[in-house]
Amino acid sequence: MNWPLIIDTGAKYAARFGGTTILASAVLISVDVLFRNLDTGIRLHSFELTNYAFAAAVAFSFAYAVTQRAHIRIDVLYQLMPVWIRSILDVLALLLLAILSTGMAYFAWKVVAHSARLGARPNSTLDIALALPQGLWALGLTWFALVTLALTVRAAIHLLKGRFATVHVETGVISESADEVLR
């Protein structure tokens, strides 16, 4: 099986799911704004629903930003290093990102467990168990952690086998410096 392709495609579709959720939220909010200003008395709960959708959409998109190498790294000194040092820094960056994402997922599930135990409901007219949107959000962060861990393992294997250039090409900073753009 072609694991890198599966991860990349999966991450992309997870992000597109997030984007579609944002688009749906935009429609919902717009209708709510119109209803409110027309004094119809109808409320679609766009405020709460959008907040929950936003949290989940972003959580599911973090992994895509990793595969696209969109998470910002300051590369002023990095650019001056030889490739073997850069590739070590690339793996270190991924490893720390993996630890961060795992931590985020862990704390998110703790929040879900806490809400489920208390049977928490949002402090509003929208009556759903808070653990549901939080669970979706935690699931997204778990996806973030899994993808980042997989990419870290792959990069670390390349590094241990001495394939510095491969590590750099696959995971290095996509530079915004002039000569890279000119290529």
Add this chain to the structure above:
Amino acid sequence: MIGWATTILLILLSLALPVAVVLVVLGVTLAEVYSFFPLLPAAGEILWSSSTEFVLVAVPMFILMGEILLRSGVAREMYEALDVWVNRIPGGLMHTNIAACTLFSATSGSSVATAATIGTVSIPNMRRLGYSPPLYLGSIAAGGTLGILIPPSINMILFGVLAEVSITQLYLAALIPGLMLAGSFSLAVLVLCLLRPDIDGAATPGTWSQRISALRALMPPIGLFVIVVGSIYAGFATPTEAAALGVLAALLIAALRRGLTLSTLSEALDGTMRTTAMVMLIVLAAFFLNFVMVSIGLTGRITDAMRGLDVTPLTVMLIIVAIYLVLGCFMETLSLMIATTPIVAPIVAALGYDLVWFGVLFMILIEAALITPPIGVNLFVVQSVRTGSHAGPIRDVMIGVTPFLFMMLTIIGVLLAFPALALWLPTLVMR
């Protein structure tokens, strides 16, 4: 404590670790070393509450609006329409560049998007009409930075959320300085072209009937501005709601122009979430760091230290401006902004300055950071759009932005001398 925090921050950043990771590592370290009670257990709640912050939902909405507009072809027609109006002024298309950036900024919340969009439309005309590349490219790179100053602005939303300032007031405050900055850019072009006519290009005068018919092409951007920013100013919608209306309006414009297919919409959605995820990871990390800094009393110590200084608030403000100008040369602007706002905002407030006013000043500093070499994103954007027969050294762009940088510093000085230029409109509307 302050020294340690800064040292850790700089070392980690220089290792090219992801900025979000650096902020969290710093936060965890400070919490472990200086806190009397464990702070980490609160991480989950902070993560959830900042992930569901309604104001932040405006960020993906504005990005999506821009992604849709970018693919709709509105920018090209708008550019051509503005051109027949302003090309008689010495400096010709360079005024069109600035005017188009200004108008596009009124529908876009991003400087990079503005420079890329206008650059793509404008640069093919550069050689054909004989313009000297540096100033021409500079007018696009600098004009593009107006994207974050003229409302709507994504950066101002992030500043507003982190510094706890009203986005509506920020948007009102930025309007006059934004138009002044655009005007000063045009003034710089005019003066330079009168002094050195050889850098100007050939004029392509338009007729009055062309001008009148061109107005039609200006309707989509003006309509969007009225829907998005107008609804905020009128109190009809909150910034997030206005951004949602803007997404639908942009979809409508793209659909009417037959620029909307399922595949372009999918691309727009992917691009939106890629950028949103990148921004949000740093924002969430900054929220966590901010929580730790407030909990261990670091924020209080910094502001106390500032209050204890035996200098005038103006001196401190000038030092802050100088620090940002230097940092802006080397740091990526978004991280610079998000990472430093929680530290700088309390200082500025402690000095007695209005945070709404500072938000506007801050945006101009960030604009300067976008065009100061060696790291200036807008320089790279313009350089990357400049392909084929227009290719040349990036030095051109770096030289070309100098007069505009000078104008930014002038407007910063003017804002320091006359804060009312920013604060008059918010007080007028909010009274």
